[in-house]
Amino acid sequence: MKFAMMSKSFPLMGRKKQRRDAFWSLAQDHTPFLYNVALKYTGNRYDAEDLVQETLYTAYHKFHQLRDSRKFKSWTFTILRNHFLKSQRKNSPFPAAEFKEGIDYLPQLESVATQPDAASMYDQKEESEKVQSILNTLPEKYKTVLVLHYMEDNSYQEIAAMLNVPIGTIMSRLSRARQAMKKALLKSMRHQRRAKKVIRLNQMR
Amino acid sequence: MMNCQEVKQWLGNQDTTDERAMQRIRNHVQLCRACEGLYQTDRALDAILKEGLQPVDPPPDLIARARSRIESDSRTQPSKLLKVSWKMVLPALATAALVLVLLNPFSAHLQTVDEMVKHSISNHMDTGMQMAFQAKEVSDIGQWFTQRLGYAVPIPDLKRLGLNLVGGRECAFGKIEAALLFCKSKGKRASLYMINPGDVNVRFEGNRKYIIEEGDYQVSIWKDAGIVYAMVI
Numbered sequence: 001m002k003f004a005m006m007s008k009s010f011p012l013m014g015r016k017k018q019r020r021d022a023f024w025s026l027a028q029d030h031t032p033f034l035y036n037v038a039l040k041y042t043g044n045r046y047d048a049e050d051l052v053q054e055t056l057y058t059a060y061h062k063f064h065q066l067r068d069s070r071k072f073k074s075w076t077f078t079i080l081r082n083h084f085l086k087s088q089r090k091n092s093p094f095p096a097a098e099f100k101e102g103i104d105y106l107p108q109l110e111s112v113a114t115q116p117d118a119a120s121m122y123d124q125k126e127e128s129e130k131v132q133s134i135l136n137t138l139p140e141k142y143k144t145v146l147v148l149h150y151m152e153d154n155s156y157q158e159i160a161a162m163l164n165v166p167i168g169t170i171m172s173r174l175s176r177a178r179q180a181m182k183k184a185l186l187k188s189m190r191h192q193r194r195a196k197k198v199i200r201l202n203q204m205r
Numbered sequence: 206m207m208n209c210q211e212v213k214q215w216l217g218n219q220d221t222t223d224e225r226a227m228q229r230i231r232n233h234v235q236l237c238r239a240c241e242g243l244y245q246t247d248r249a250l251d252a253i254l255k256e257g258l259q260p261v262d263p264p265p266d267l268i269a270r271a272r273s274r275i276e277s278d279s280r281t282q283p284s285k286l287l288k289v290s291w292k293m294v295l296p297a298l299a300t301a302a303l304v305l306v307l308l309n310p311f312s313a314h315l316q317t318v319d320e321m322v323k324h325s326i327s328n329h330m331d332t333g334m335q336m337a338f339q340a341k342e343v344s345d346i347g348q349w350f351t352q353r354l355g356y357a358v359p360i361p362d363l364k365r366l367g368l369n370l371v372g373g374r375e376c377a378f379g380k381i382e383a384a385l386l387f388c389k390s391k392g393k394r395a396s397l398y399m400i401n402p403g404d405v406n407v408r409f410e411g412n413r414k415y416i417i418e419e420g421d422y423q424v425s426i427w428k429d430a431g432i433v434y435a436m437v438i
Binding site: 031035041043046049052053056057110112131132146150151182 | 213216218220239242243246247250254255256257258270271274275278327330331333334335375376
């Protein structure tokens with residue numbers, strides 16, 4: 001009787017271990033993706049690491065619900081996104097500023113492109129460092145499509161499938177997000193050009 | 206052949222999946238200087254966007270830390286799993302320690318005022334940053350930061366600085382860690398950083414205070430009571 005019970009319990013333990021190993025193997029493969037999405041969402045590595053850990057925690061405990069391991073990436077992405085939205089609602093120190101959509105991008109582009117020294121206005125490396133700061137000001141729905149498209153090279157169809165929204169919605173969100181980012185980049189370039197740093201040295205008291 | 210209006214329309218929508226439309230645009234801009242300028246500038250902005258969104262490597266021990274935390278939380282047979290867990294975690298910790306010793310990322314000091322301004326504004330602009338505590342949730346804020354950052358963090362008289370406290374957290378300030386208070390000043394957002402003077406190589410003799418205007422922001426940097434402050438309004 002005792003022997004029969006033991007022989008039943010061993011395969012069970014084996015399956016549990018197998019499942020755990022499968023989880024960590026998948027997690028290992030997809031952690032770079034999750035970390036980078038978290039980094040783009042939160043804008044700093046501390047919150048990004050916390051977000052990834054929270055995501056893996058939830059995924060680990062719900063792993064038995066995942067029927068197809070090929071969907072691990074999109075499944076964990078959804079968990080991460082939900083955690084991020086939840087924490088944003090709970091802990092944001094200031095209500096999100098009203099998002100100005102990029103509808104007037106074209107006039108700004110025209111005003112820059114028609115200048116004789118347009119090409120010298122931007123240094124790609126320097127400007128690309130500003131992308132995260134600008135991204136931080138965007139609502140989550142625009143951040144998400146930008147990250148999935150530019151960082152992951154996902155097609156409209158793939159993004160639509162991941163977010164479970166119609167492809168037309170993805171196209172219009174991406175278009176708005178792209179224009180808002182470019183508009184902000186143009187503004188920042190013009191600002192930097194004009195900016196004259198004023199350093200005043202004062203006595204403290 | 207596309208005309209100028211259609212090129213501008215495309216720049217407004219930017220469907221890069223339509224390869225035929227893209228080819229027609231390329232054909233048009235070869236012959237039209239005005240549209241070529243628009244197209245090239247837009248493509249340069251797109252390249253900046255792509256470059257700025259490139260992935261980076263996660264911390265090497267991130268997965269090991271997550272695994273350690275999750276499995277220790279879920280542990281049902283402590284003695285057996287503890288052995289397994291430590292076997293996995295120890296090499297990861299040793300590797301992480303080695304990486305830390307070799308790269309020594311925390312040794313990087315803030316060398317210039319410009320560097321401090323850059324980090325102050327970059328954090329200030331990050332509206333997605335979460336608070337670790339809200340005003341009135343923590344009775345001794347200086348102590349709260351001191352426990353987490355490992356150096357004394359005296360909180361200045363916020364009223365004297367014209368600030369109303371909203372909340373606070375630790376934050377990355379370049380390669381070092383700093384205390385950050387989210388505040389309001391005359392209805393505007395303000396950020397006040399408190400930085401370990403040992404991490405700053407800027408000179409502050411004679412109670413020198415730096416006031417720098419950068420774009421829409423004003424950054425003040427000074428040292429008082431053994432701590433370096435940076436305030437962005």
